[in-house]
Amino acid sequence: MKAITTTLELKNSNPDWFKSYAIGSIAKISGAYTTNGLPKYFNSLTYNSGRRTDAYHKLSNAIHEADGFYDIVTPSFDQATEKLGALYFDVDKFTYPIVVKTQEEQDAYTQQQEDNDNASTFFGQRKSDGEIYLDRFNAYVYRQAVNNEITKAQAIAGLEFFYDALHPLKMGYFELSVNKLTALSGNAQLTTLKNKLITELQNYLDNE
Amino acid sequence: MSRANTNKIKVVTKDRLEEDATVTTTKNIDWANYETFKYTLTGACTFSDIGLPSEGSKVISIYMTGDFAPTYPTGWDVNVTGVYDGTVNNLLVCEYVKSGTAFYKLEISQPD
Numbered sequence: 001m002k003a004i005t006t007t008l009e010l011k012n013s014n015p016d017w018f019k020s021y022a023i024g025s026i027a028k029i030s031g032a033y034t035t036n037g038l039p040k041y042f043n044s045l046t047y048n049s050g051r052r053t054d055a056y057h058k059l060s061n062a063i064h065e066a067d068g069f070y071d072i073v074t075p076s077f078d079q080a081t082e083k084l085g086a087l088y089f090d091v092d093k094f095t096y097p098i099v100v101k102t103q104e105e106q107d108a109y110t111q112q113q114e115d116n117d118n119a120s121t122f123f124g125q126r127k128s129d130g131e132i133y134l135d136r137f138n139a140y141v142y143r144q145a146v147n148n149e150i151t152k153a154q155a156i157a158g159l160e161f162f163y164d165a166l167h168p169l170k171m172g173y174f175e176l177s178v179n180k181l182t183a184l185s186g187n188a189q190l191t192t193l194k195n196k197l198i199t200e201l202q203n204y205l206d207n208e
Numbered sequence: 209m210s211r212a213n214t215n216k217i218k219v220v221t222k223d224r225l226e227e228d229a230t231v232t233t234t235k236n237i238d239w240a241n242y243e244t245f246k247y248t249l250t251g252a253c254t255f256s257d258i259g260l261p262s263e264g265s266k267v268i269s270i271y272m273t274g275d276f277a278p279t280y281p282t283g284w285d286v287n288v289t290g291v292y293d294g295t296v297n298n299l300l301v302c303e304y305v306k307s308g309t310a311f312y313k314l315e316i317s318q319p320d
Contacts, residue, residue, distance in 0.1 A: 048254050048279040058276055058277045
């Protein structure tokens with residue numbers, strides 16, 4: 001990627017490219033008819049000055065540099081404690097100064113990394129899957145009531161019976177739900193449903 | 209009946225074609241002797257006009273390819289649409305109008 005320092009001469013010769021850049025500012029040319037920060041048409045100040053050259057990007061690097069196009073070099077830095085400052089020109093390249101982050105910025109970076117690490121991804125998936133299981137169970141109970149396979153009172157009693165045991169699924173705590181389900185005791189119908197739930201949750205854990 | 213001014217009558221028979229398959233470095237575009245040009249760039253090239261009409265106007269067509277950088281004659285960049293793409297065939301239609309202040313109109317397209 002190349003950049004160039006905007007001059008009055010460049011602005012006058014190439015208004016298309018520099019209209020949004022103030023004199024002295026560093027222009028990073030992009031969009032249609034550009035490649036790698038170089039324009040595909042350009043009125044060079046050093047190569048056939050005063051005329052338009054198409055396929056300007058195909059010319060030699062020496063011509064590009066004579067016009068002021070230089071590579072942007074990004075220095076390596078520690079993202080945990082450092083950040084890049086404003087782009088500037090340094091002898092034969094554009095580059096960024098390395099700036100030490102404030103403590104708040106370092107803390108924010110650490111938190112962001114933790115939010116995106118494997119453990120977070122794992123528990124995010126667990127939570128999502130747990131909510132799906134809980135929704136399915138609720139829908140199953142309501143469907144039975146709607147289809148008159150159980151009464152509304154039985155449906156509410158069933159939801160109440162399982163509520164404490166299944167609620168941990170909202171947090172993705174499958175193991176906790178299995179333990180709480182195992183400890184439940186109810187009538188034959190609820191026990192059948194309980195065992196079915198335990199089997200499904202255990203299968204999820206076994207296949208995880 | 210007045211006699212016609214034959215100097216201002218354009219006699220059209222057929223357009224004259226100049227072909228050059230090895231265009232590089234510099235090249236003159238001869239407006240006086242050709243109307244159509246077929247060029248293949250083999251290197252970066254700086255074009256210049258010769259034989260521009262001293263009055264009236266003229267349109268030329270340049271069919272050009274070659275993945276190199278062409279630099280157009282002075283004045284061609286004022287009224288221009290399109291950009292040359294050397295990886296394909298290009299058609300450059302340029303009109304020169306010798307009015308009080310002469311000007312060009314250039315249209316670049318990729319017809320294929």
